[in-house]
Amino acid sequence: MPSIVKPPVAHPSLTRNELGLTIRDYEGAMSTLCAGCGHDSITAAIVRALWEMSTPPHRVAKLSGIGCSSKTPAYFVSAAHGFNSAHGRMPPIATGANAANRELTYVGVSGDGDSLSIGLGHLCHAMRRNVNMLYIIENNGVYGLTKGQFSASSDVGSKSKKGEANVMSPIDPVLLGLSLGATFVARSFSGDKGQLVPILMAGLAHRGFAMVDVISPCVTFNDHEGSTKSYLYTRQHLLHATETDFVPDAREIVAEIAPTGGTNITMHDGSVLRFTRLPEDYDVTDRQKAFSYLKQHPHEVVTGIFFADESVPEMHETNHTPATALVDLPYAKLCPGAAQLQQLQNEFR
Amino acid sequence: MLSRINDFAIKLANVNGSGSASANGLIMQAIFRMGVPVSGKNLFPSNIQGLPTWYEIRVNKDGYTARALDYDLMVAMNAQTYARDVKEVRSGGYLLYDSSWPLEKDLVRDDVNYIGVPLAHMCNENFHESRERVLMKNIATAGVLIELLNIDRDVVAQLIEQKYGRKKGLHESNRKALRLGADHVRANFPCPLPFHLQTMNANGDKILIDGNTAVALGCVYAGATVAAWYPITPSTSAMDAFKMFCERFRKDKTAGEQNYLILQAEDELAAIGMVIGASWNGARAFTSTAGPGISLMNELLGFAYFAEIPAVIIDVQRVGPSTGMPTRTQQGDILECAYASHGDTKHILLFPANPAECFDLAVKSFDLAEQFQTPVFLLTDLDIGMNDWVTPKLEWDDSYHPNRGRVLSAEDLEAIPRFYRFMPENGSAVAPRTLPGVSAKGSYFTRGSGHNKYGGYTEIPDEYREVMDRLLRKHKEAAGFVPGPIVEKRKGARVGIITVGGCDAAVREAVDILAEQGTPMDYMRIRAFPFDHPVEAFIAAHEYCYVVEQNRDGQLRSLLILETSAPKEKLRSILVYGGFPLSAKHVLNAIAPEMKTVKTVETEELDAIHR
Ligand SMILES: Cc1ncc(C[n+]2csc(CCOP(=O)(O)OP(=O)(O)O)c2C)c(N)n1
Ligand code: SF4
Ligand SMILES: [Mg+2]
Numbered sequence: 001m002p003s004i005v006k007p008p009v010a011h012p013s014l015t016r017n018e019l020g021l022t023i024r025d026y027e028g029a030m031s032t033l034c035a036g037c038g039h040d041s042i043t044a045a046i047v048r049a050l051w052e053m054s055t056p057p058h059r060v061a062k063l064s065g066i067g068c069s070s071k072t073p074a075y076f077v078s079a080a081h082g083f084n085s086a087h088g089r090m091p092p093i094a095t096g097a098n099a100a101n102r103e104l105t106y107v108g109v110s111g112d113g114d115s116l117s118i119g120l121g122h123l124c125h126a127m128r129r130n131v132n133m134l135y136i137i138e139n140n141g142v143y144g145l146t147k148g149q150f151s152a153s154s155d156v157g158s159k160s161k162k163g164e165a166n167v168m169s170p171i172d173p174v175l176l177g178l179s180l181g182a183t184f185v186a187r188s189f190s191g192d193k194g195q196l197v198p199i200l201m202a203g204l205a206h207r208g209f210a211m212v213d214v215i216s217p218c219v220t221f222n223d224h225e226g227s228t229k230s231y232l233y234t235r236q237h238l239l240h241a242t243e244t245d246f247v248p249d250a251r252e253i254v255a256e257i258a259p260t261g262g263t264n265i266t267m268h269d270g271s272v273l274r275f276t277r278l279p280e281d282y283d284v285t286d287r288q289k290a291f292s293y294l295k296q297h298p299h300e301v302v303t304g305i306f307f308a309d310e311s312v313p314e315m316h317e318t319n320h321t322p323a324t325a326l327v328d329l330p331y332a333k334l335c336p337g338a339a340q341l342q343q344l345q346n347e348f349r
Numbered sequence: 350m351l352s353r354i355n356d357f358a359i360k361l362a363n364v365n366g367s368g369s370a371s372a373n374g375l376i377m378q379a380i381f382r383m384g385v386p387v388s389g390k391n392l393f394p395s396n397i398q399g400l401p402t403w404y405e406i407r408v409n410k411d412g413y414t415a416r417a418l419d420y421d422l423m424v425a426m427n428a429q430t431y432a433r434d435v436k437e438v439r440s441g442g443y444l445l446y447d448s449s450w451p452l453e454k455d456l457v458r459d460d461v462n463y464i465g466v467p468l469a470h471m472c473n474e475n476f477h478e479s480r481e482r483v484l485m486k487n488i489a490t491a492g493v494l495i496e497l498l499n500i501d502r503d504v505v506a507q508l509i510e511q512k513y514g515r516k517k518g519l520h521e522s523n524r525k526a527l528r529l530g531a532d533h534v535r536a537n538f539p540c541p542l543p544f545h546l547q548t549m550n551a552n553g554d555k556i557l558i559d560g561n562t563a564v565a566l567g568c569v570y571a572g573a574t575v576a577a578w579y580p581i582t583p584s585t586s587a588m589d590a591f592k593m594f595c596e597r598f599r600k601d602k603t604a605g606e607q608n609y610l611i612l613q614a615e616d617e618l619a620a621i622g623m624v625i626g627a628s629w630n631g632a633r634a635f636t637s638t639a640g641p642g643i644s645l646m647n648e649l650l651g652f653a654y655f656a657e658i659p660a661v662i663i664d665v666q667r668v669g670p671s672t673g674m675p676t677r678t679q680q681g682d683i684l685e686c687a688y689a690s691h692g693d694t695k696h697i698l699l700f701p702a703n704p705a706e707c708f709d710l711a712v713k714s715f716d717l718a719e720q721f722q723t724p725v726f727l728l729t730d731l732d733i734g735m736n737d738w739v740t741p742k743l744e745w746d747d748s749y750h751p752n753r754g755r756v757l758s759a760e761d762l763e764a765i766p767r768f769y770r771f772m773p774e775n776g777s778a779v780a781p782r783t784l785p786g787v788s789a790k791g792s793y794f795t796r797g798s799g800h801n802k803y804g805g806y807t808e809i810p811d812e813y814r815e816v817m818d819r820l821l822r823k824h825k826e827a828a829g830f831v832p833g834p835i836v837e838k839r840k841g842a843r844v845g846i847i848t849v850g851g852c853d854a855a856v857r858e859a860v861d862i863l864a865e866q867g868t869p870m871d872y873m874r875i876r877a878f879p880f881d882h883p884v885e886a887f888i889a890a891h892e893y894c895y896v897v898e899q900n901r902d903g904q905l906r907s908l909l910i911l912e913t914s915a916p917k918e919k920l921r922s923i924l925v926y927g928g929f930p931l932s933a934k935h936v937l938n939a940i941a942p943e944m945k946t947v948k949t950v951e952t953e954e955l956d957a958i959h960r
Contacts, residue, residue, distance in 0.1 A: 100631065
């Protein structure tokens, strides 16, 4: 039997999405993470986002690497196939899976160790390929599962639980994504669901690689004074770059669209992403501005969608594959047959 | 010297990057078209320009085309290796050199005949551009060889026409260069040489193809849609060929859609990850690589083994360890592939011996990988992969249907109360799998961590063991489905010779010579691991067996000792691992000291190691 299963009691008052499913239909097994772990809040936000998007649960493919964060795909959407891969290797596995079947909704979950150390190269190349997927880094600035070593996102001066200070400068996945040409770059905070859920939805709707760095405090190894990824530190330094409210396609006609002053981006699937309260000089379609905005706010955790570009072809488009999944091609279409082989061999004489 | 028809060996010594490859290929192909059994071995350096490179051609009317090791004619066009090259000519043989410069005195042997043709001089006079002069020198050399060896001129003209017919300038230059060489040698030396060619009809409808091209074709015919790789010699041309065939056969002419996706990965860790991801989703996916790539893939190979995901890995072996000698051949990855990854793992290996088998076994790899939900290694090597071989025509049976293994459809899932991923059925050790996106009922969590037969996470010893023991049974079960060994028996044989892969031609030749010398031996070529019953039976039926392979440590022998009940004392290694393909002479010289009747043969190359 699967490790720990939740009692399947559905609350009668739970609302249903377009598919007639309740949020319960998007849940997974009971979490085995530490109570209060930021990763669990992200799991809840993923559940919410997929439910809001009315994504058929069995059409989701959830993948991860290794780490506390990477365990979480077991905790959402039990109806979906999951792939808890090897440390840092989720991007290539997701790339291959997506190559074979472009029709599923890919959700990748990773940690800062998984993505910024052992799997850094893979992350960079998945961005370059613009694999169509939502890629979440559950960033706690620490190796949780191996008990508290510094990760590549630990800030300089940040102290480990043992009291050691980190001396190396961090890798910021947002800056990395911006500089590598990633087509969707965002950051959020696991404790701010109101912001996180719409960002995840925007990422899901994005055509291409949507990287969301989610600051996710580790209560066990990174929530003491001296840590720069603790709840306390993050709450005090949090600053919203953009106020995001994602309205899915079908409900979008409602006259809730922002009046003026925002930038609207039409997503590939036709849905519209609405930005409100953007700073005067901030343009979500301008990569350079994102850099300078981050430069101008060096001491804050800036959250929001920094950059989004729907015009860049994703992996399948650059490879001119059919609109439907490669796995669905009948064998007869793939095998040239005996007559062709016969003819071809004239060239080998 | 007595006249010898269709039975000789020549070696061409060149400088890498000087354009000799196309002239060498031309000669080889012309001989093939004359219907004469022939082989061409390219012994090339890991270098783009400047280092020595050789090309060996062996012609043999009886079909023995493994390396000869002694040469009737040396075409010495590289001053760097002149001293070594002169030594390799058989006594009474010939040496062709460029007489634009005088022949160095100490390189003269009195038992060798010299043929000097002022090739550089002629080309400088007749061609104006410097690059053309260098390239055409090779073609002029081919012209000389046409006369010396009596290569059919019409066949050559036809080849030139096919290759350059559409490029008028090149066509004319090639014809002119050929003429220059031919005219000069005809006017100055008695042509042809005592050993030379005569048209025959031994090639039937055989083809001339390299193993990498054949593997690629196999992957196309097997229906592979996703390929992931990282460039590495000697496997690169396999993916190049796959791409070429896909562009030809898999592109929807009207919509322009490509029914395949080739991913050039960031490294081999990613390449195998992509293959596993695609296979998890139900695609036939493969990677092609060499030893260093397999080393990197180890982590995820263990994952695929434990999580039971199909994967096809083509390993075109080269000389290791480490970077080793990237352009030289070896069979050094047998053990690495058999047990790739940490923990208890065991994989399925297939060993083709020539390009025709590369094609067949590439297809078989996909069937086995999906049937047994596990990685399958197709182990070829540089010699098979990159050299052109005269090989039986590839055959395809249109009634072939891919064996996708047990995959439950949405309807299948409807019919059962609940799906558990690792529950075997019908007495087989294989458990049916489901594909993502098909049905919520089939969903499960793929993991490389401890799991029980239900697919759930576990750290309970019994539950873990149950899964591991089934994986072992699964591997054993595969023995009944992999291609069995090729066995050839001889009357009166008490001793056996076992070999694998590309050693085939040389060992068969040795076995024939041994029989002629009154020492009959039985022959077995292993084609797969796990070993099926006939492998063990063969060893049991002989007093002892030689195991001929191309690595230092006797890896096939080790695997036989580990995985059969054969006692170690019964298996004697004959090992050739310098990086050049095997010759029958290596085998004979290794056996001679133990068998009074067997004669040794003199060669310039190092003898085999015999343990
Ligand atoms: C090849 C390999 N090396 C090391 C490990 C050990 N390991 C497991 S999780 C982990 C770090 C996880 O950190 P992170 O990705 O930040 O996840 P977190 O636990 O913090 O969520 C390490 C080093 C491993 N599983 N595989
Ligand atoms: S160790 Fe930290 S990251 Fe891991 S589960 Fe506990 S709180 Fe979460
Ligand atoms: Mg972490």
